[in-house]
Amino acid sequence: MSEDSVIRRPVLAAHTRYRWDKLRDQHQLVFPEGMIVLNDSAAAIVQLCDGRSTDELIAALVAKLKDPVPASELSDDVQGCLRHLVERGLLRDDAE
Amino acid sequence: MTTPNRPLALLAELTYRCPLQCPYCSNPLELGRYRQELDTETWIRVLGEAAELGVVQLHFSGGEPLVRRDILDLVREARRLELYSNMSTGATVVDGGTLDRLREAGLDHLQVSLLDTDPDSNDRLAGTRSFDRKRDAVRGAKERGFPVTLNVVLHRQNLDRIEDVIRIALEWNVDRLELAHTQYTGWAFRNRAALMPTRAQFEHAEAVVERARAGEAARLDILHVLPDYYQDFPKACLQGWGNVFMNVAPDGAVLPCQTAREITGLEFPNVRDHSLREIWTEAPVFQRFRGTDWLPEPCRSCDRREVDFGGCRCQAFLMTGDAGATDPVCHLSPHHHLVGEALREAERSDPPLRYRVMSA
Numbered sequence: 001m002s003e004d005s006v007i008r009r010p011v012l013a014a015h016t017r018y019r020w021d022k023l024r025d026q027h028q029l030v031f032p033e034g035m036i037v038l039n040d041s042a043a044a045i046v047q048l049c050d051g052r053s054t055d056e057l058i059a060a061l062v063a064k065l066k067d068p069v070p071a072s073e074l075s076d077d078v079q080g081c082l083r084h085l086v087e088r089g090l091l092r093d094d095a096e
Numbered sequence: 097m098t099t100p101n102r103p104l105a106l107l108a109e110l111t112y113r114c115p116l117q118c119p120y121c122s123n124p125l126e127l128g129r130y131r132q133e134l135d136t137e138t139w140i141r142v143l144g145e146a147a148e149l150g151v152v153q154l155h156f157s158g159g160e161p162l163v164r165r166d167i168l169d170l171v172r173e174a175r176r177l178e179l180y181s182n183m184s185t186g187a188t189v190v191d192g193g194t195l196d197r198l199r200e201a202g203l204d205h206l207q208v209s210l211l212d213t214d215p216d217s218n219d220r221l222a223g224t225r226s227f228d229r230k231r232d233a234v235r236g237a238k239e240r241g242f243p244v245t246l247n248v249v250l251h252r253q254n255l256d257r258i259e260d261v262i263r264i265a266l267e268w269n270v271d272r273l274e275l276a277h278t279q280y281t282g283w284a285f286r287n288r289a290a291l292m293p294t295r296a297q298f299e300h301a302e303a304v305v306e307r308a309r310a311g312e313a314a315r316l317d318i319l320h321v322l323p324d325y326y327q328d329f330p331k332a333c334l335q336g337w338g339n340v341f342m343n344v345a346p347d348g349a350v351l352p353c354q355t356a357r358e359i360t361g362l363e364f365p366n367v368r369d370h371s372l373r374e375i376w377t378e379a380p381v382f383q384r385f386r387g388t389d390w391l392p393e394p395c396r397s398c399d400r401r402e403v404d405f406g407g408c409r410c411q412a413f414l415m416t417g418d419a420g421a422t423d424p425v426c427h428l429s430p431h432h433h434l435v436g437e438a439l440r441e442a443e444r445s446d447p448p449l450r451y452r453v454m455s456a
Contacts, residue, residue, distance in 0.1 A: 015205050015243030015271055019178055023102065023150045030152055030180040032205050032245055032272065033319075035104075089317050 007082040008095035010049040010057070016090045018046050029090060036088070045081050049091060054078065100338060100386060102150030103376060107157055107343040107354055108139070110167070114159040116186045117223030117451040118211065120249055120284035120291060123159065124357045127454040130347040136166040138367060140173050142344055145372040147177040151342075154179040159346065162189050168201045175202025182207055184247070187233035188226045195236050206237050207245040207274070212253070213260035221253065223451050234268045245272035250301065250323075251291035252442070258301040262308045265316055273316050275305060277323035281355040281410045283452050290449050292442035298326055325435050329400060330407025330423035337385035337409060342376060350375045352382055355410045359419045385409055385420070392420060394428045 012018070016031045018038075027043035028035045038046060044064065048057045058071045058078055085091035112127050124130065134142070146154065154174050161167055162185055174181040182205045183198070198206075208230060212218040215227035237244050246265050248254070254261075258275075265273040277298075278284045278291050293301075305320050324331050334341040334353055343351040349364040350372070356362060365379045376382060384390070388401050395406040406412075407423020415424045415438075416431045424431040 013243075013271075014241060017180055017204060019152070019180070021150075021152065023148075028152065032182055032207070032243070033153070035152060035180075 005083065006079060007054055007086060007091075007093045009051065009053050009093060010082050010086075010091050011051050011094045012046065012049050013090050013092055018043070029085075031090060036090075041077070042081050045078060046085070046091075049082075051094060053095075054082070100377060100382070101340060103146075103342050104151065104340040105153040105155065105342075106146045106151045107155045107341070108142070108161075108170075109157050109159065109343065109345050109354065110134075110139070110161045110164045110170070111159040111346045112454065113163050114186065114452075115163075115188050115224060116160070116209075116226060117453060118209075118221065118249075118283070119287045119449040119451050120251065120278045120282070121452040122279070122282045122284075122354050123452065124355075125283065125286070127452070130345065130349075133164075133346045134344075134348045134367070136169060138348065139166070139170055142367050142372060143170065143173050143177060143179070145367075147179055149373050149376060152180060154181045155184060156181065157184040160186050160189060162194065168197055171198060171201040171203050180204050184209070185233075186222075186226065186230070188224075188229045190229075190233045190236075192236050192240075195233070195240050195242065199240055199242060203242075205243045205245065207247050208234050208237070208270075209247050209249070210261075210264070211249070213257050213264050214254075217254065221449075231268065234270060238269045243272075244268075244270045245274055246270040247274040247276065249276050249278055250293070251278045252293045252297065253291065255293045255297045255301050258304045259308075262305070262313050262316070262318075266313060271317060272319065273313075274319045274321070276319075276321040279408075279411075280325070281358055281408070281414060283450070285358075285414050286450055287447075288438060289442045289445050290447050292325065292439065293323065294443060295326060295439075298323055324408075324411075324423075324425045325439060327425060328427045330404050330411075330426045332404045333408040333411075333423075336387070336405040338376075338382035339386065339405075342372070342382075344372075350379070352385075353410060356381075358410045359413045362419075390420065392422060394426075394430075395422050398428065 019028050021028050027038040048060055058074050062068050062071055112123050181203050184207045187208045211221040218227040219225045248261050280288050338352050343354045348366040348368045362381050365375045391406050395401050409419045412421045412423050413419035415434050422429040424434045
């Protein structure tokens with residue numbers, strides 16, 4: 001996948017599951033024989049990867065902010081996070 | 097005593113009963129000694145204790161976990177506890193109805209074993225007709241949206257069909273393909289001379305896998321576990337003894353590794369007598385090789401000591417008689433000559449396979 005490819009409709013891969021680990025105070029994305037620990041922003045993104053479009057996902061993120069910013073300011077960071085997860089095989093783009 | 101990490105994974109071996117007789121099974125050789133299986137209530141308690149202890153991944157295995165009549169109850173409980181559940185199955189006793197019920201109960205992932213891509217060879221290695229059932233189960237699982245890993249244990253007798261393994265994984269539409277070279281403990285150690293591939297076979301297969309990854313199988317997530325007899329350094333077996341992994345055997349014994357019963361002189365506590373937490377934090381067997389303080393030379397002063405923790409304890413014991421020795425597959429091990437001897441013996445002999453049987 002190229003640096004500037006855009007993900008339009010992110011969906012978690014069937015074998016991955018998001019969970020909050022209350023013992024470790026961690027957001028986790030778990031898959032067969034492994035997991036990654038997510039920071040707060042990645043966790044917020046991952047929990048919205050349910051078949052809605054990336055634009056809708058970003059709008060939902062903005063709506064959660066105490067001090068809202070224009071959606072365009074989040075776009076690069078969100079795409080970066082989504083691309084990383086797609087490269088790891090943990091997310092797919094349903095628009096493809 | 098330092099406080100250990102929280103364990104991440106529990107291997108729940110529900111039973112040693114199995115319709116297959118794979119000659120590289122990781123179950124103990126004296127299978128008949130462990131017929132007293134835990135009941136449903138105890139397993140439910142154990143799963144709860146595992147979740148409280150911090151376990152994230154739960155692997156239902158065996159034997160064949162699907163021969164347990166309470167399997168759906170256990171899967172449901174795992175789901176309720178928010179554990180990520182995987183099931184390793186031979187998939188010979190599963191039909192569409194079972195798959196529907198497993199999905200409904202909340203099983204996250206299915207791992208199906210295939211012994212060979214040639215149906216006759218698969219059935220011969222399994223000791224029973226099973227190829228068609230495995231194929232139907234994988235296809236049925238995929239139709240139901242199950243994520244499936246196809247697991248193929250590699251050895252001399254199937255390694256030359258590595259191209260077919262990849263082709264079948266694509267045809268059957270699995271999500272992941274685990275290509276795991278045989279680990280020579282348990283039954284596999286007894287069948288080592290019949291299963292060990294030649295270097296030429298292994299190198300050819302490795303090249304095929306690398307080509308496929310870059311080409312036609314790019315969409316497949318391929319996990320390739322290399323044969324450690326041909327590596328310079330040992331595996332980081334379970335990321336260290338008593339570090340992240342524990343195994344509850346069918347009789348309730350708690351093991352730091354599913355083949356740890358190979359090591360004579362160790363005592364394994366039982367969930368019938370103790371909680372998982374007590375066992376994990378206090379049992380001498382979990383502390384025996386935990387961390388790096390116990391390491392012998394040349395590991396103790398090696399800069400890879402936090403990378404591989406001295407390798408596999410069971411392999412060290414089986415090859416040298418000392419579970420506290422450096423894993424002999426390491427080229428720095430004083431016992432490394434044993435690896436060369438085993439490889440030479442395998443090259444010049446072709447003994448018959450000894451199949452896994454459940455005799456007393």
